[in-house]
Amino acid sequence: MGTALVVTSGKGGVGKTTTSANIGTALALQGKRVVLLDLDIGLRNLDVVMGLSNRIIYDIVDVVTGRAKLHQALIKDKRFDDLLYLLPAAQNAEKDALEPEQVVEIVEQLRPDFDYIILDSPAGIEQGFRNATGAADGAIVVTTPEISAVSDADRVVGLLEQRDMPLKPRLIINRIRQNMLADGRSMDIDEITSHLGLDLLGIIVDDDGVIESSNKGEAIVMDPDDLASKGYRNIARRLLGDSVPLMDIRLKKQGFWAKLFHRHTES
Amino acid sequence: MVLKGRNDSLALQLRDTADFMQIIRTLKTLLGKLYEETPTGEVSYRLETGNRLLTEEQLTQIQSVFADFPRFSINGITSAVVDKDVVADMVTGKMTHRIGGVVRSGQTIDIMGDVLFLGDLHSGATLCASGNIFVMGKVSGVVQAGSHGDTRAVVVGDLQGASQVRIADVIEIVADHYDPLKPVAYLSKLHTMTHAKMSELANIRPRLFKQMEAM
Numbered sequence: 001m002g003t004a005l006v007v008t009s010g011k012g013g014v015g016k017t018t019t020s021a022n023i024g025t026a027l028a029l030q031g032k033r034v035v036l037l038d039l040d041i042g043l044r045n046l047d048v049v050m051g052l053s054n055r056i057i058y059d060i061v062d063v064v065t066g067r068a069k070l071h072q073a074l075i076k077d078k079r080f081d082d083l084l085y086l087l088p089a090a091q092n093a094e095k096d097a098l099e100p101e102q103v104v105e106i107v108e109q110l111r112p113d114f115d116y117i118i119l120d121s122p123a124g125i126e127q128g129f130r131n132a133t134g135a136a137d138g139a140i141v142v143t144t145p146e147i148s149a150v151s152d153a154d155r156v157v158g159l160l161e162q163r164d165m166p167l168k169p170r171l172i173i174n175r176i177r178q179n180m181l182a183d184g185r186s187m188d189i190d191e192i193t194s195h196l197g198l199d200l201l202g203i204i205v206d207d208d209g210v211i212e213s214s215n216k217g218e219a220i221v222m223d224p225d226d227l228a229s230k231g232y233r234n235i236a237r238r239l240l241g242d243s244v245p246l247m248d249i250r251l252k253k254q255g256f257w258a259k260l261f262h263r264h265t266e267s
Numbered sequence: 268m269v270l271k272g273r274n275d276s277l278a279l280q281l282r283d284t285a286d287f288m289q290i291i292r293t294l295k296t297l298l299g300k301l302y303e304e305t306p307t308g309e310v311s312y313r314l315e316t317g318n319r320l321l322t323e324e325q326l327t328q329i330q331s332v333f334a335d336f337p338r339f340s341i342n343g344i345t346s347a348v349v350d351k352d353v354v355a356d357m358v359t360g361k362m363t364h365r366i367g368g369v370v371r372s373g374q375t376i377d378i379m380g381d382v383l384f385l386g387d388l389h390s391g392a393t394l395c396a397s398g399n400i401f402v403m404g405k406v407s408g409v410v411q412a413g414s415h416g417d418t419r420a421v422v423v424g425d426l427q428g429a430s431q432v433r434i435a436d437v438i439e440i441v442a443d444h445y446d447p448l449k450p451v452a453y454l455s456k457l458h459t460m461t462h463a464k465m466s467e468l469a470n471i472r473p474r475l476f477k478q479m480e481a482m
Contacts, residue, residue: 042373044391053390054430054440091373091391 002033003167004107004117005239006136008160010152012123014144015174018210018220020120021049022229023140025219026236028077028084032115035074035085037106039132040122041097044089051217052077052086061090064102070109085114096127100134107135116239125159133160138167140201144175145187150195157196170201172235177206182251202235204228205249268293270301276313276342283317287325294332302336311342318347360397370394370408377414390430399475402426409433421472422452423465434460 007020017040024036038046041061047053055075058068070087077084087106090097103119110117121132133139139160143153153171160169173189180186193200204210207228213220221232227249234244268290269280279297281290301310314329321329321344333339349357356379363381370376372391381398384406388394392408397415402424411433413420418435426432429441432452439452439460449462453471469476 048390054442057431057438092375 002035002111002114002117003138004111004119004136005138005140005167006119006121006132007140007142008121008129008132008156009123009142009149010125010156011143011149014142014149015204015210016123016142017045017049017120018214019140019142019172019174019204019232020046020118021214022219022221022232023235023239024084024116024118025080026221026232027116027239028080029221029233030236030240031083032240033083033113034116034118035087035110035114037087037103037117037119037132038089039098039103039119039128041089041093041128042091042095043122044091046120047075047086047088048217049214050077050086050219052088053217056088059088059090059093060106061093061097063087063106064098070106098127098131100131103131104135125156129156129159133163136165138165139169140172141169141196141198142172142174143192143196145173145177145181145189145192147187150187150192154196157198169198171196171198172201172204174204175206176203176249178249178251181249200246201238202231203246203249204231268297270297273313277310278313278315280315281317281319283319287328291328291332294329295335298332298336298339302339305338307338309338309340311340313342314344316344316346320346320348320350363401364396366394367404372408384424388429396420399423418454418458419472419474420453421468421475423450423468425450426452432460 007016009016020036024034027034036046038044047056052075058073060073062068063070063073073087075086075088077086107117119132119136122128141153141156143149157169171193173192177186189203205227207226209223209226210220210228213223220226220229223229230247234247237244268282271278271280333341360379363383364378365383365385366376366378367386369387369389370392371389375393375395377395379397382394382396383401384394384404386404388404388406388408390407393411394400394408395411395414397413397417399420400410400412400422402410402422406426406429408429409431410422410426410429412422413435416435420434422432422434425447426441427445427447432439432441434452434454437454437458437460444462446462449464451463451465451468451471453461453463455461463471
């Protein structure tokens with residue numbers, strides 16, 4: 001039986017969709033069967049980030065209204081043989097076209113066939129959020145080292161705690177700017193984690209490659225050398241129960257000669 | 268009311284200048300007389316209403332007259348006139364509509380008839396036509412021709428960058444089959460999406476060009 005995890009943040013633009021796509025892909029790379037559910041009705045993105053938008057024939061609203069069977073709406077990611085699937089959101093339906101009970105029913109139907117069901121929540125704490133969290137066994141809260149994102153995450157954690165899920169919510173701190181962290185101008189990772197009172201699932205550095213790969217419809221985890229990719233891979237392993245130490249994202253001090261010649265050292 | 272023997276059937280002409288109640292009365296007596304004259308066998312009549320268009324109510328009245336004569340039946344109704352709305356639908360359904368502007372993600376354009384598309388169809392948008400679609404603009408979204416099941420419909424134009432082309436109930440992911448030299452998409456006799464060169468269109472769908480000449 002699969003585990004349903006919701007990826008949520010409250011605030012928009014912190015990387016919920018990117019996180020969903022990358023965790024899903026990383027779990028598939030580990031050989032798990034994964035299905036991603038895009039619950040952002042009216043503003044779907046997960047299909048775009050996954051590079052699967054041109055394969056959409058039916059969406060989640062078609063499934064709940066009976067226009068399509070669930071298996072017809074699932075899009076297989078051919079890069080992963082039979083491991084990674086996407087259930088896209090509707091683009092032209094009303095935001096309230098979906099009810100939490102309907103999402104629960106879909107998740108229950110998917111559970112026997114998949115190891116992980118990742119629910120990509122829309123921003124906000126309204127209907128879309130309730131749809132996404134109502135069916136989940138646990139939550140992954142995404143935030144960035146910014147006071148606004150952390151404040152919204154705090155509100156979301158409060159709402160999640162009322163739901164009493166079988167798994168405790170866990171935290172991902174996304175888009176960490178290494179240079180700002182080094183200068184002490186960014187919020188500290190430990191500070192955020194202890195403020196929110198969650199277990200830290202992982203940290204992801206801010207990386208141009210993430211945007212670049214999204215634009216190409218590919219998850220950054222496919223690139224084994226990228227630092228953000230390593231972060232997502234570590235998260236996937238922690239989800240599977242491995243104990244992986246938090247990676248060192250401190251910028252290495254540049255030597256005198258490197259500085260002199262503006263040579264960039266590997267971070 | 269005139270009873271006429273046509274080649275293969277019997278026709279009842281309802282004079283369009285006559286009062287309808289009068290017609291019903293005449294129909295009753297006429298059918299009664301015919302019923303007596305032909306004691307056996309099923310007879311079916313075609314109704315010709317001339318320049319009159321029967322309303323639903325008038326039709327039920329006629330049907331109830333026929334119900335009294337179980338061996339008689341109505342074999343279709345023909346009329347020299349049609350309803351305005353029906354005509355409007357027929358005309359728009361045969362027209363080629365010019366559609367321009369920007370169709371954005373989540374929007375759907377649904378047209379009766381053919382479409383000449385002279386705009387931008389963004390990714391996530393759908394352009395639907397019951398007839399053919401001729402694309403001159405840039406399309407990134409879904410293009411659906413023959414949306415009411417017309418398998419003879421075609422999609423013509425450069426679909427580079429489009430996500431899907433659909434004709435009737437057949438769907439194709441463009442990226443998997445894109446060929447810039449074959450801008451004509453149609454359904455083959457085997458009901459599969461097929462692509463052809465522009466010069467082949469006249470052979471594949473000759474009626475497309477005859478229709479254009481006739482109009």
